[in-house]
Each structure stands twice: as structure tokens, then as C-alpha cells.
Amino acid sequence: MNSNNIYLDYAAATPVDKRVLTAMLPYFSEKFYNPSAAYLPAKHLRGEYETQKGLLANAIGAKAPDLIITGGATESINLAFTVLKQNTGHCLISSIEHAAVRESARSYSAGNFDEVKVSTTGLVDLVDLRQKIKEDTILISIALVNNELGTIQPLSEISRLLQEVRESRLKEGNLTPLYLHSDASQAMSLLDLSVARLGVDLLTINAAKVYGPKGIGALYVARGVKLSPVTFGGGQEMGLRSGTENVPALIGFATAAKLAKEHLASSRRQYQDFTRQFKQIIEQESRVAPLWLGDPKHQLVNFVPVCFKGLDAERLIFKLEDLGVYLSTGAACAASKGQKSHVLSAIGLSDQEIAGSLRVTFGQGNQLEDVKKAAHLIAEVVNQEAKRLKLV
Amino acid sequence: MNSNNIYLDYAAATPVDKRVLTAMLPYFSEKFYNPSAAYLPAKHLRGEYETQKGLLANAIGAKAPDLIITGGATESINLAFTVLKQNTGHCLISSIEHAAVRESARSYSAGNFDEVKVSTTGLVDLVDLRQKIKEDTILISIALVNNELGTIQPLSEISRLLQEVRESRLKEGNLTPLYLHSDASQAMSLLDLSVARLGVDLLTINAAKVYGPKGIGALYVARGVKLSPVTFGGGQEMGLRSGTENVPALIGFATAAKLAKEHLASSRRQYQDFTRQFKQIIEQESRVAPLWLGDPKHQLVNFVPVCFKGLDAERLIFKLEDLGVYLSTGAACAASKGQKSHVLSAIGLSDQEIAGSLRVTFGQGNQLEDVKKAAHLIAEVVNQEAKRLKLV
Numbered sequence: 001m002n003s004n005n006i007y008l009d010y011a012a013a014t015p016v017d018k019r020v021l022t023a024m025l026p027y028f029s030e031k032f033y034n035p036s037a038a039y040l041p042a043k044h045l046r047g048e049y050e051t052q053k054g055l056l057a058n059a060i061g062a063k064a065p066d067l068i069i070t071g072g073a074t075e076s077i078n079l080a081f082t083v084l085k086q087n088t089g090h091c092l093i094s095s096i097e098h099a100a101v102r103e104s105a106r107s108y109s110a111g112n113f114d115e116v117k118v119s120t121t122g123l124v125d126l127v128d129l130r131q132k133i134k135e136d137t138i139l140i141s142i143a144l145v146n147n148e149l150g151t152i153q154p155l156s157e158i159s160r161l162l163q164e165v166r167e168s169r170l171k172e173g174n175l176t177p178l179y180l181h182s183d184a185s186q187a188m189s190l191l192d193l194s195v196a197r198l199g200v201d202l203l204t205i206n207a208a209k210v211y212g213p214k215g216i217g218a219l220y221v222a223r224g225v226k227l228s229p230v231t232f233g234g235g236q237e238m239g240l241r242s243g244t245e246n247v248p249a250l251i252g253f254a255t256a257a258k259l260a261k262e263h264l265a266s267s268r269r270q271y272q273d274f275t276r277q278f279k280q281i282i283e284q285e286s287r288v289a290p291l292w293l294g295d296p297k298h299q300l301v302n303f304v305p306v307c308f309k310g311l312d313a314e315r316l317i318f319k320l321e322d323l324g325v326y327l328s329t330g331a332a333c334a335a336s337k338g339q340k341s342h343v344l345s346a347i348g349l350s351d352q353e354i355a356g357s358l359r360v361t362f363g364q365g366n367q368l369e370d371v372k373k374a375a376h377l378i379a380e381v382v383n384q385e386a387k388r389l390k391l392v
Numbered sequence: 393m394n395s396n397n398i399y400l401d402y403a404a405a406t407p408v409d410k411r412v413l414t415a416m417l418p419y420f421s422e423k424f425y426n427p428s429a430a431y432l433p434a435k436h437l438r439g440e441y442e443t444q445k446g447l448l449a450n451a452i453g454a455k456a457p458d459l460i461i462t463g464g465a466t467e468s469i470n471l472a473f474t475v476l477k478q479n480t481g482h483c484l485i486s487s488i489e490h491a492a493v494r495e496s497a498r499s500y501s502a503g504n505f506d507e508v509k510v511s512t513t514g515l516v517d518l519v520d521l522r523q524k525i526k527e528d529t530i531l532i533s534i535a536l537v538n539n540e541l542g543t544i545q546p547l548s549e550i551s552r553l554l555q556e557v558r559e560s561r562l563k564e565g566n567l568t569p570l571y572l573h574s575d576a577s578q579a580m581s582l583l584d585l586s587v588a589r590l591g592v593d594l595l596t597i598n599a600a601k602v603y604g605p606k607g608i609g610a611l612y613v614a615r616g617v618k619l620s621p622v623t624f625g626g627g628q629e630m631g632l633r634s635g636t637e638n639v640p641a642l643i644g645f646a647t648a649a650k651l652a653k654e655h656l657a658s659s660r661r662q663y664q665d666f667t668r669q670f671k672q673i674i675e676q677e678s679r680v681a682p683l684w685l686g687d688p689k690h691q692l693v694n695f696v697p698v699c700f701k702g703l704d705a706e707r708l709i710f711k712l713e714d715l716g717v718y719l720s721t722g723a724a725c726a727a728s729k730g731q732k733s734h735v736l737s738a739i740g741l742s743d744q745e746i747a748g749s750l751r752v753t754f755g756q757g758n759q760l761e762d763v764k765k766a767a768h769l770i771a772e773v774v775n776q777e778a779k780r781l782k783l784v
Binding site: 071208321 | 600
């Protein structure tokens, strides 16, 4: 990345942290063995793999045997949804889930799924959730942090609600299991994840959003939850995900998770400061009043999604890119297909408001000066566009 | 790897070539963008990804849109077998396929599969193959190079045979499609692969066996072959393998494929020399006559599988490891579970012969001196064991 440019799209991709890459390097060359081989250096490598898997598991309050290492968040999510192959039934997702959850729900439930409403700030409506749980609902999948709004869901409350359902099912002799999965892809760099505290049965985590390498993710699976394999073969990862272990990537993931945990408090303080100053500058300088999206009380601190009503976000992005500021309208995979954001639609924005919405997400590479400069530039471009459109 | 040690298990894993790693490095840090993002640097990255995918495709005589990038060979093989989700029917594999093919055949055909016999050198029996093709056979999966014997299958002959079957089906009004898949994981470093010449409809290739990174593979898919997704989500890789593209790994894979192609002739000459001298030393010094396995006329030149009848290969490996020589009995994932090699069983070896068999595979890190030293050490250890067991 050119150092003069300001990248504000850390929710789409994070660079690999130098310390992560340094930790990975020996595993490409010297320690390249197949960890299933029988000679000592390969066995040592197996040991290192399991130790690092244990450290990664620890980062979310779990143990190594609870984690299935996958090729990324999408695969982890797909693996979670295979509970619907073990038990045919209904599933529930929020109306603002990522495509990986939406498409998995559609596919693995063979269309037998519903979406739970969210508030205008993107919080899951617990009353609607309770009402939509059917007799045969098996899986509920709610992302911990929404990838467009940064809204943090009250997962432990949802978990308690599910516990009540489980208990009432037990009384009625209904033996249908009920599992809670959460896609925590966006969360790991800034939240202290604990599977016990969250009350989840299944949790997706992802290296590529926490300054680790692309191509590796993990699924936490609580004891007793039965899944079906995503790939068949040599039987690695307890038979659920066959294929030679990607040792360098796992080392990178574990290192990235450890670094995130160590810097959690300082990162949060830093991004709080960024967010405050960024908003202040926009509010002072923009002649179109910004509509800050998401839930100010429950929002990941590096997320600043914002709507400039009446403007065209695509044009803003285009003009900002010329000025060296990189940001997006929403999920990259959706944006690339020109799809209207289903997330912004679900929180009740009008088509005009959706068309005027940007997603700003801060990250490690940003300095306060960059953030302030970006805010000035965004306000400037907003004002130019507003003038052009004769809105001001 | 300690430079005093001699690694002779390149069929299990290859280290990442320095030039491959160098090519990958910028994509971890500077060029880390999500290739689906809308700003210019991300679009450039998308361009680079597609260009490199095209180069990788070229290496097997295909074009970028014919390749689906996956998380490795196992996933590619699983994806190939999803043709059985599109058309319910029978499939055929050889009796010496890797676990990924065997388990995929079992699972995707719901048990409706047969195994084709092989000769004592591991060549597929074409008469048996023809006889086992049923009216509803949809998929035939035969590895180009066997991972234990190095035997190279006559794929183009098999392809011609399938063409005859297709034509006779057409005459009979049988519209069942018939596809040929080959797992070429072991082949890329020493064979000039061409999908047209091989006559395959589906071809699995894998970076981790060709001095590229772990965690990436590809499946060549001929036009018109319909597959089902292995993962659902953002719709990447033509909807067959959703998940953010692993750009650094793809760059590494394409670079590794290019290097392999450039050095094909010289690598072959080198390994031919290694193999000749290695066999000569063993034959001269070993007091147990070596039984060279596989097909001398159709064998990948870096494969030297050998049986020392009456000895225990596990013990040989253990003793050789103490002397710094690393080799294996067969496929690492099977060996780690203590399974008897189904490959050696299929070529008609007795249990005693199987128990005395080693797989030696040469690679980039070997020098002629290492190879000769290893041969002397193997003969020495064989002789010690033979003496201990009073065989000589």
C-alpha cells in the first residue's frame, strides 16, 4: 500500500501483521513437513501444530479438540450449518447476516429457514426471534458483529433465551436439539471472545480479518454437537475437514489471535479516539448532515458507517479514491456484484439512503493524522457533490 | 530442515521454493486488499489474481475460467465428485487411489462405486475398467501418478476408451454423461500436463506437492461439466467455492507451476541419475535383495518405492531417522493411523511384503551425494536388521 494513501476498509481485509508473517516464515521452508509423517521432525511439527491450535482455542476460551481448522470463515460457516444434515429441521438467521450465512441457511435447510428482524440500529429483535423459533428449529445463526454496521449482538441474552426454549422442549418431550452459531469474523481484533460467556455452541473465527493470513479459519464446536464433513479424505480435523494441515497458516492465525488479545484495550482506546475525532470533523464540515448508522452503544469501535442522504456513495468513493482514500459501501463480495445492501435495507433505510451510505472501518495501519485528513477529505467531497446536485 | 539430514519424502510434502515465497511476500502486506473491493488497488489486485490464475491454467493447457481455485487437493477432489450430485449414478475408481478419492467416491455416490483392478506394477487394468463401466456410470477417477508407487497411468488411453463408451451410449439413446477425473497432485513437478492430451474432463492439481504453499489447489473443469458448490457464500470461483480469494497462495501456486515447467527436463534428468545410482548402491550393498516396486517404464522419476521382504519397514524408518534419513512407508495420512497400505495390497504384495516396504521420493533439496549417502545408510540398516533377524 502506498504510504500516502489512507485505507479505511479494514472490515474487508486486513494486512498480515509483520510479527505474524515472521512467525509463519520458518514453516514455509525448514518446517515444511507433512505433520502426519512418522519421522521425528514431522512429529515435532505435529506437536507445534497442536500447541498453536490450543493457543488459538484459548483465545476464545476453548480447548484444541473443540476447534476444527478450516480454509476460512465461509467454510467454517458451511461446516456449522451441516448440523442440518445431522438433524433435518428449521433454522433461523438474522436479516443482516453475511452472504456465507444467508446462502448456507438457504442451502443446508433446503429453504426451511426464516429471518429475524433487526432494529433500526441493527440489533436483533428478541421478541421476533422468540416468536420465530418453531418446534423443529435446530440452528440459530447470528453474527456477533455485523460486517456493515459493526453492531454487536446481545449473544448471551440470545443464548439464555435459547436455554429457556430447550428447557420447555424437554418438558414437552420434544428432543429436537437447538444450537446457537455465531459468525465472529469481524469481532476478534477488538472483542475478548469467550465461548462460555457468549453461550454459543458453534463459533466461526477467521484469520484474515485479524491481521492473520488469508485461507484459514476455525469453527468452535461444543462437545456433543454433531456435524457432517465438508470434505472427505485423509480424516484430518476429526474427519470433518480432510486435507493436509496448513501449518504456516495456523501458526499465523494463532499468532494473530494472541496479538489481538494482548492489544485489545489499547486498540479499543485508539479507535474510540479515531471515531470521535472523525465524526466531529465530518459534523463540523459536512454541509449534508451525516446520519451515523449502527448502534452507538453496541458498536465495534473501529466501525463508522455513515449515510449522506441524497448523495451517491459510489461517486463519493470514486472521488475519494482519486484523493487516496479507500473505503467501501459495504460487503466487498456483494458490492462487486452491484447488489443493494440487504443490511441497510433491513434496518429500514430507504433506497435513497442506502445509495448514499459509506462504510468506514479503521485499522492498525491508520494514524490519527490519517483519520483526520480522511474526515476533512470526505467532508470536502460530500460538499462538492452536494453543491453539484444543488442540495446546498 | 537441518542440513545434515536427508529428506526423502517429497511425495508427502515439499518445502516452499524460495522464489515462490519471494513472489508471495508482497501479497501478505502491501497488496492485501479484498480483490472484490471497488477501489483501484483492489481492482488491480483482482487483475493480478486473474492473470496469475490464467498462467496457472496455461501450465496445464487450460484457460483461467476453466479453473476453480480451492483450499487444496482434497477439496478439489471433493468438488470433482459433486458431479454425482448433479447426476445420480455409479462411479469407478482404481483400487490404488488416495483416501481423498476413495472417501469421496464412497460418500458422493452413496456407496454406488466400484474399484478397478491394477497390475502388479500398479497400472490400471483397462479390460477390467471397460467391464466395470455400467449403464449409469457417470464418473471415473484415476490418479495420474500413484502417490505410493509413482506409477503413471495411461490416461489418454483411458480417455479414448471412455470416448467409445460415450459414442455407444449415444447410439443407444443413453444420455448419461461420462466424465474422467484425475488427481494429478503428484505429477506437476515432473510431467508436462495438458488437459487436452490427457483427455480429462476434471483435473486436480495441488501447490503443496510442487514447492508451492499449502492450503491451495485447483480443479480444472471442462466446459459443460456441471458441479455443485463445496461452500456457499459470496459466490467466488463461479459460485462453486465461496470465500475471499487467497491471493498470496494463488500467486505462490502459479509461480511454483511456472518454475516446475521451466525445469521439467533438467529435473527429470537429475532424478533419473539419482534413481539409477541409488538403486545401484542398494543392489550392491544390501544383503536382502530389494524388490523395486511400481512400473519401471511408467514411473515418475523421483519415486523409488522398494520392498525388503522379511524386514519391518517401521523399524528401518526408525533406525534411519536416527541417522538423519527421513522417509516413509506410504501416504502420511494413512501411515499416521497405522493402516496397512491398500495400494501395496492391491498390487498383490503379501502382508509380509507390505510390512517390509519403504517409499523413497527425491526432491529439490537432495544432492547426488545425499542420495548416495542415504543409499549406503539404507543398505547398512537393512543388513543390520537382516542379521538381527538371522535372515542372512
